[in-house]
Amino acid sequence: MKSKWFTLLSIMVLFSLLAACGGGGGSTANTGNTGSAGESPGNGAAEAPSGGEGVTTVQFWHSLGGKNGEYMDALIQRFNESHEDIEVVGTFQGSYDETVTKLQQAIASGTGPDVSMLERAYVQMFADAEVLEDLTPYLEQSGISADDFTPGLMGHSYFNDKLVSLPLNRSTPILHVNKTLLDELGLSVPTTWEEMKEVANALVVKEGNEFKRYGVSMPYDTWYPIAMISQAGGTFFNEDNTSIGFGDNGAGEKVFSYLKDLQSTGALYYPPAQDSGNIVNSMFVEGKVGMIFQSTGSIGGLASTVDFDYVTAFLPKDEVHANPTGGANVTLLSSSKNKDAAWEFIRWMEMEEEGGLEFILQSGYLPFTKQMVESAKMQELWAKEPNRKVAYDQLEFAVDTNKDVAWPEIMHEFFSAIEAIMYDSKDIPSTLDTFKKETERILAQ
């Protein structure tokens, strides 16, 4: 009886011993704020305030995991090796949304970082809260012009004429095509909605009541409907941001009835909401669907896993070519105490050859300066992998129509509308009408 509990207790004591010798170093250094020894290189440096040994520490928060996270770590390491007086500490803060949550509470409590990655759609919200530094003077001071950046990616960088963020890991949706399947059926890659409808229907294989192959698919996201709304001549918000810009001109109805029409014949597979991106990717890899709308971020992964002829193409146009952009920007926070060092990091990452360019080449995100585009390395890569160039070329048609402080809130309502139409086959005009009213209510606040 007794011995049993002593075993349990002794194990606990063991835990606490571990706690004492393991965590002790870190926590005592913190409470005592001695900041002297710093045996663990990362922690020790992070603790030391900017004065110690003339090294300024810059905290950088990002949302990159997996391979892209490793490329980002490598970038930070390259920076630290080339800068003796600045140490950048990069910390992964979860997904884009989780990073936003973290930033909100950290800024409020004065423990925010110096530099942060911010998903482009949230830039407006933080800029409105006046926590982002205006970068214009810094650009001037370093002799950089805003024209040096890829124009299609600057849509979310301005707020009230202030430049509050610069593009970093940016992507855009494109059409990924299983060329082998299309060739077998003698089809060419669609460039318009009409052609896409024909091709997608031709790809459908149905046995009994079961679809063995679908024509086209896209992840459950607002990105793709927004692209199509712009292609059909609508905008997400109207000009003075008081309502939606695709209700009265019929663009919204056109998009969703087009999608429902495709869905009814199996030409469109609309995936379940949970994990839709992965589902769509794996169906594409397995040849269960011939074409997908998907981010440029998938090119590298798809190219290395598929065993068929894989090409990318512009999103098909309706009235016009149009596509939104995605990914994240980099921002300098007003609360930073080391703005000069933080700016040096941003400048280096944006402009220097061994900075962002290397990261872009590795990760497959879009090149964000003209200098990068013209660089020999980029041109070489594009010659080797033309699939990647397609995405950059498409930026000519980049639009940013979902720009508003209230976008994150409206996004949830838009998701509900998409669900109602795509999953529950609710009446399109009345669903969009409800969404319009809801949007107007939120925008009026």
Add this chain to the structure above:
Amino acid sequence: MISTSLQTLRETMAFPPTWIPASPQWGNFVEAMNAGPFLTYFKNSVVVTGSILILQFLVMIPAAYAFAKYKFPGKTVLFGMILLAFMIPGQVTFIPVYLMMAEWGLVKTLLPQVIPFVSNAFGIFLLRQYFMQIPEEIIEAARLDNASEFNIMRKIMIPMSGPALATIALFSFVSHWNDYFWPLVMTDSAEVRPLTLGIAMLRETEGISNWHIIMAGNVMLVVPILLVYLFCSKHIVKAFVYSGIK
């Protein structure tokens, strides 16, 4: 999960899924391990969950004993407050707690992951119910023999409530070992983060998720839970066998 952790990326995407990997990819584990300071993450997880367990027991047992066997003014009100405490989800309290921790300069340490969990309302409640079943006579007898209250707890209450304690320990361990949200919002640097956040870092932000690597990480996360479960379940059974007085 174990199967996926040994597959190649191509295999993880196959539909229908394959169960037995064609050739086990042990390298996935190495790759997962190399993706970050996993030893540090593991150590942090052990330290945090271990400390929570110890501190919880130190607080919970006397509290439950007091609620079960003492009469004092305000007892029902206090107990009601404890019941209320375990109905409030962590998502509601994290902002005030974070602000408090930031004020005290603790966000770069392990402490914010431990302090809020020192009192375990559910545990106090469960243990109180269990203590109440233990006959008053045994305690009276011990008091007549001049046993101190501490000794009564140690020699009578604890041994007789083995199953309850093992259950609470298991629940508490599993929930804190697997916790993702709380450590994420409470910590600002990689050095103090637990294994769950390390695994999350394996996930791709955009593009194709490397499920085989993620699953290799998950296997590392789950194995300790299985070990603790095996250990605890043995004790739960034993405790049932030995607790004779009813």
